[in-house]
Amino acid sequence: MPRLTYNIAMVSDFFFPQPGGVESHIYQLATKLVDRGHKVVVITHAYADRKGIRYLTNGIKVYHVPFAIIYRSATFPTVFSFFPVFRNIMIREQIDIVHGHASLSSLCHEALLHGRTMGLRTVFTDHSLFGFADAASILTNKLLKFILSDVDHVICVSHTSKENTVLRAALDPVMVSVIPNAVVSENFRPRKYPPEPPAPNNGFGNATPAVHHLGPNDPVVIVVISRLFYNKGTDLLTASIPRILENHPNTRFIIAGSGPKSIDLEQMIEQNVLQDKVEMLGSVRHEQVRDVMIRGHIYLHPSLTEAFGTVLVEAASCGLYVVCTAVGGIPEVLPGHMTVFAKPEEDDLVVATGKAISALRANKVRTEKFHDQVKAMYSWDNIAKRTERVYKGIMGDIPEADFYGYDVGNTAAWNGESHSGVRSFALIDRLKRYYGCGVWAGKLFCLCAVIDYLLFVFCEWVFPRDHIDIAADWPRKIYHSDDDD
Template sequence: MNIRVLMLSWEYPPHSVGGLAKHVEELSEALVAKELEIHVLSVGSPDGSRMEKRNGVFVYRIEPYNISAPNFLSWVHQLNFRMVEEAIKLFKQYKTYDLLHAHDWLVGYAGRVLKHAYVTPLVATIHATEAGRNQGLHNDDQRYINSIEWWLTYESWKVIACSEHMRREVKGLFGLPDDKIQVIPNGVDWKKFKAGLYNISFGDGKIIFFVGRLVREKGVQVLLDAAPAILAREPAARFVIAGTGPMEDQLKYQARLMGLEHKVEFLGYIDDATKGALYQQASVAVFPSLYEPFGIVALEAMAAGVPVVVSDTGGMGEIVTHGVNGLKAYPGNAESLAYNILHALQNEVLRQELKKNGKRLIEEVYSWDKIAERTIQVYRQVRDEYLQSPWYKENNVAPGDRPEPGEQEQNYTAPERYSLVERRAGSFSRPERRNWQ
């Protein structure tokens, strides 16, 4: 399928903050394997390459302006200005992109500007929501981010959610119609977790392994609360926690306060080789999230052949079938978490069954090859609808012959203006819905 896509993402390896970077990278590479032309515009570093071709993907890296940003939201604004600036050069060089694909609210401004400037349909993947992360909206910054999330979904032709949980969440939060949302899960490259691939030793004893951002919603504090009950039955067990985040010092203090510093090891950030080795040596991988739109780490653990224990929440609860390919604990319940971890550690027959079924699930449902196919179906649908839409026809745009911004100024009519607050409150007269919006 001859189609060129410009992806917008605020992170892309090696610049990685969370799971989004890995998702965009592996999805892009899987789409390239299906003969799509994928260009990714993302954040770089001053000493890094501005453009490179990584495994067939054209990656363009930019740095926000060298202006001191007073807060994160201001930094995001600067990032979007720089993305638009760089994208103008890319559109001038390549003449056209068939689709724009924006990942999360952090690139929402750039996605919206490029959509209208170049009359190009926009697809958005919502990986998580501000309301979900914080279990509500409690201050002006959170409400502002929520409004940008709504704006991005409103401007997008299709919205991709990574789980049924996320589909329900974005539908409820943003009032999206069912036919605008497409559920496509995250995937995992199981070949990166084959047995014997890594030769790093982490000592003796049963390893209870967690990897992820150290933030409240990942639930590491619950795992520490469960540790005494686990150690009472498995005194040789060790807890290995990998990742960084704003709760790191608080979690270390909690471990010291509980007298667990000799049993809990905080590794900080780890590379893929170290993570792969830990998966292979772990006795159980534990992900006690309080909020989890999907949970790609659970797929990685399954691919590596490690029994998984997760909280029965969000997308994580959809991946794991209790007692079949993993075990599920009640969210935020240390007693339930300890019980399930001990069950996974002490029942060898169950352990082997969980390993076997977990690997089968990865191969049959969560391979990137299958996920790329489903993404291409969305791209094809959007492209076909766009070519038949009044938006395309009114702008008289032929593929490969799109106008530069400003060429059609004489024919331009400004749209009716209204604020996000008015739009959300429904205090304006809703225009007749057009099938290209």
């Protein structure tokens, strides 16, 4: 009889309290899976005083493992030293499925390798886009090919992301599903839901609510909320702001976020004497994002690469007109009447922002309707149902023909071997998959897999399973099957 619920471990270096799209995705997905009766634990690294085990209010248990951070919250790759801790958690929590997130997360990749060695089903969600030519991309892509060659299923957040991941990791497209991000629309309501007092005067005047028509003398407020890194287009933003303000003097900027490029923005403000027109808020918590957004009329997103862009959905839900670069999966996110697209170039971004300002002043855009439209398009309940269907597919609880759309057992498999959608755990089969990853890399990957297996056998002998206490489960919500399967 098919199982109705599973014990799931979400693993990533990126999780709260750090703000970001991956962090929010993991939390919201885990919350909805718990609502559907599943057990979810999150494994991430320690953040400042957050070490050991923490419980979130909705019953999700978070393991903060003590590993060193090397760059942008990613831990130093240890390959094997994480295994004993990981194995202990998997046994304590009786995990069935390991779900890793983010290509740059060392914990994620190590967990997927160790999970397969332990005989657990594995899923990977890719949230980013990468190139193929620079040294960093080549290294990352080779690592991704190693890990994903033995993963049961891959999820991408957009069709562009799927194409990118399939090419980078040499995957069979049938093993990759597209499940986008979503937004909790009730947490991103325009100012009219419900009526609120005006925003405080911070040197910019009271921001006109986004759902009201602009008067001829009302300032247009442009909001930017982003990590201030190169790939997020901060250099493009720094070059464009003076020109936008020169062309449209009755315009103000509110910039929230932190990163190494913040110093460039601050220097630009000083050099152009724009302190009265550009407000820098620094890092803001996720629950404060809506409060910042409703102070504006336009959301500007100058990113150079983006697999999805959850913040665009949040901005539209708040009733902001979106100006963004047409890169990666961004064109898939919102319909055309909510966005003005620009090339990732300074001149085009300035022109696109000018078009948005003119459209708002001419009352050509009905931003008051955006919230309800976004609410109908994006729902975490729907994302959880689709992710749950992936879990059922890899666990063999739904027929392969229903899960993949046809009988994958009769199709050509990765590396030329015939396969079913449910991966074999046999070490010899795993080594065959790893061996096909490259002339030299394939042999190295096989060596890693053998060492990982020997370490597993050693841990089973030195730390027997029956000596590990099983953790008590948080009371589960009653699961009601529905017709969406």
